[in-house]
Amino acid sequence: MTTKAQTEINNTAIEGITIDCVIFSFNKESLEVLLVQHAEGESVGKWGLLGGWMKTEESADDAAQRILHELTSMDNIYLEQLKAFTNPKRVIERRVVTIGYYTLINREDYNITASLTVREAKWHKIKDIPDLIFDHNEILDFSLMHLQNRVRQAPIGFNLLPEKFTLLQLMHLYEEILGIELDKSNFRRKILHMKLLVALDEKQKDVSHRAAKLYKFDSEIYEKLTQKGFNFEF
Incomplete structure (x- = not known):
């Protein structure tokens, strides 16, 4: 007691x-x-x-x-x-x-x-x-x-982004964390090749520039790929 x-x-x-x-x-x-x-x-x-x-x-x-x-x-x-x-x-x-x-x-x-x-x-x-x-x-x-x-x-950086984001926002995030400048074309090709992002049928709203396509990170796909031996390496 x-x-x-x-x-x-x-x-x-x-x-x-x-x-x-x-x-x-x-x-x-x-x-x-x-x-x-x-x-x-x-x-x-x-x-x-x-x-x-x-x-x-x-x-x-x-x-x-x-x-x-x-x-x-x-x-x-x-x-x-x-x-x-x-x-x-x-x-x-x-x-x-x-x-x-x-x-x-x-x-x-x-x-x-x-x-x-x-x-x-x-x-x-x-x-x-x-x-x-x-x-x-x-x-x-x-x-x-x-x-x-x-x-x-590991794709932990997605915790810092809203649920829906552009590839440019994602690239700026990595540039800020790593303190380096990334090539836009190479970054886009590499991140999409991982097949961890879901392309949405939506674009940015209320922006002064040309609205960019929105994406979201699919954690379920990441878990399935990891179980098959996928290694996230940026």
């Missing part, structure tokens, strides 16, 4: 272990990351990644999902664990180990709001990141490097 004292202990944070989440999004032609301005503690008023303490009854994955939900109301979001950041000097005057995670979202699907521990939440272009608290710039750089490797091996 659980006592009141045990319950109180189970609801407390684990001293010295935190979770930090890198939340990527794509706005038109810019890769962005969500930063928060802290409302309390030693980092009050400063910008950093979304994070918090892990509770005694939580796994690292559960803690990451909870922290993300508290700010964004997102449930069961794809989160990938990066690694533990263990530099003993990462936080002054005490030892704090943090476990980094990252996720990719379409920002139009969620309403990001401040919480009790966050004064402001704001999207920043990946090319215009300010100096962040602790080692959060290092965590962000590591996350971006990991993302660049992952998008070459």
Whole structure:
């Protein structure tokens, strides 16, 4: 039988272990990351990644999902664990180990709001990141490097796009993530050859230029092809 004292202990944070989440999004032609301005503690008023303490009854994955939900109301979001950041000097005057995670979202699907521990939440272009608290710039750089490797091996980048998109939007996404300029014809030929996209009988609306054809990513086709030995390689 659980006592009141045990319950109180189970609801407390684990001293010295935190979770930090890198939340990527794509706005038109810019890769962005969500930063928060802290409302309390030693980092009050400063910008950093979304994070918090892990509770005694939580796994690292559960803690990451909870922290993300508290700010964004997102449930069961794809989160990938990066690694533990263990530099003993990462936080002054005490030892704090943090476990980094990252996720990719379409920002139009969620309403990001401040919480009790966050004064402001704001999207920043990946090319215009300010100096962040602790080692959060290092965590962000590591996350971006990991993302660049992952998008070459799996079609996770589609999480950043709306359900319906143009090939040009998809190309700009890869250019932003990888930091390179792609040849339009070669990109179109290569991505269509993979047969992971469904061409829709629709075109862009309310655009000043010639409306482009819309496509959608077919996850079921990807799963079937993967079972047959298909390797996504960009």
